[in-house]
Amino acid sequence: MEEIIPDKSINIKGLVCPYTFVKAKLAVESMEVGQTLEILLDYEEASRSIPKSMEDHGQKVLKVEKINDTDWILQIKKEKD
Amino acid sequence: MDFTEDQLLRYSRHIILPEVGGKGQTKIANAKVVIVGAGGLGCPVGYYLTAAGVGTIALIDNDTVEMSNLQRQIAHSMNTIGMPKVESAQKTFNALNPDVNIVPLKIRISKDNIMELFKDYDIVVDGSDNFPTRYLVNDACVMLGKPLVSGAILRFEGQVTTIIPGTGPCYRCLFEEPPPPGLVPSCQEAGVLGVLPGVIGGLQATEVLKLILGKGEALSGELLIYNALKTTFRKVKVPKNPSCPVCGENPIITELIDYNEGYCTTQ
Numbered sequence: 001m002e003e004i005i006p007d008k009s010i011n012i013k014g015l016v017c018p019y020t021f022v023k024a025k026l027a028v029e030s031m032e033v034g035q036t037l038e039i040l041l042d043y044e045e046a047s048r049s050i051p052k053s054m055e056d057h058g059q060k061v062l063k064v065e066k067i068n069d070t071d072w073i074l075q076i077k078k079e080k081d
Numbered sequence: 082m083d084f085t086e087d088q089l090l091r092y093s094r095h096i097i098l099p100e101v102g103g104k105g106q107t108k109i110a111n112a113k114v115v116i117v118g119a120g121g122l123g124c125p126v127g128y129y130l131t132a133a134g135v136g137t138i139a140l141i142d143n144d145t146v147e148m149s150n151l152q153r154q155i156a157h158s159m160n161t162i163g164m165p166k167v168e169s170a171q172k173t174f175n176a177l178n179p180d181v182n183i184v185p186l187k188i189r190i191s192k193d194n195i196m197e198l199f200k201d202y203d204i205v206v207d208g209s210d211n212f213p214t215r216y217l218v219n220d221a222c223v224m225l226g227k228p229l230v231s232g233a234i235l236r237f238e239g240q241v242t243t244i245i246p247g248t249g250p251c252y253r254c255l256f257e258e259p260p261p262p263g264l265v266p267s268c269q270e271a272g273v274l275g276v277l278p279g280v281i282g283g284l285q286a287t288e289v290l291k292l293i294l295g296k297g298e299a300l301s302g303e304l305l306i307y308n309a310l311k312t313t314f315r316k317v318k319v320p321k322n323p324s325c326p327v328c329g330e331n332p333i334i335t336e337l338i339d340y341n342e343g344y345c346t347t348q
Contacts, residue, residue, distance in 0.1 A: 022096050
């Protein structure tokens with residue numbers, strides 16, 4: 001599978017809901033349509049809620065991956081301003 | 082706008098709304114709202130707009146806090162009896178949210194000062210308790226082209242409307258002239274349920290935030306009437322009156338009017 005190089009990356013390890021989504025959403029707002037955001041997080045619930053909320057807001061979820069015992073990587077493509 | 086960590090926490094429930102987001106919260110932070118009256122309506126409107134993070138809120142009121150206010154004017158307290166209402170409310174609002182710049186204006190509004198008082202603000206909220214002020218505020222907003230969120234309460238009934246000058250009707254499209262002095266009783270004479278201004282003021286604050294955000298539909302061209310005893314909300318369509326004396330095609334009111342004669346406007 002083709003690796004996507006993100007345009008912006010944020011590390012929100014240590015944060016819990018809803019601040020995980022607040023940080024992710026503000027990052028997306030600061031980007032251009034078509035760009036990709038990569039999010040590193042360690043709060044399990046957010047690995048499910050952020051993708052769902054992003055889709056509700058009209059963005060595209062490219063990747064949800066558990067990378068080790070504690071961390072997840074998400075990739076979100078901005079499709080809507 | 083770059084939010085501090087505290088601001089991210091404080092406004093998180095706004096920021097996660099699709100209609101608000103960081104951009105909308107920045108609009109709220111940059112908004113300047115002037116509230117006429119720091120009484121029954123002005124207290125909840127100012128309270129919620131302060132909580133929402135509106136950048137600058139001016140409060141205009143010439144009265145001081147009395148014991149009889151405390152049944153409904155929730156920004157005041159036993160500790161502020163005797164204090165100017167605008168200062169009492171400022172203390173309360175500053176304690177809730179220090180981000181907000183509260184501008185206390187202890188002054189009686191009149192045709193001679195109203196234009197100057199309103200000119201730097203984006204949105205006007207009318208929470209006054211008398212007809213001379215209500216008409217003066219309406220006329221000034223029409224002349225300045227400023228949106229006005231008007232609220233009124235008596236006994237168990239309240240009403241709200243949003244006036245967008247040029248686009249929708251104004252208060253005089255609905256009632257051309259103030260009623261003769263003495264015809265409509267004041268709250269002082271007729272009473273008011275203490276929670277009623279909370280409902281009406283909450284609706285006014287909502288209208289203000291929608292105007293700031295540019296989201297939803299403004300309550301323009303309609304009068305919303307709430308009856309607390311029946312728990313009913315009724316919307317009455319208000320057409321723009323082409324022959325309105327102030328916002329019509331050929332306005333006959335081109336200067337502001339103080340209708341103070343015969344009205345009891347002091348507490």
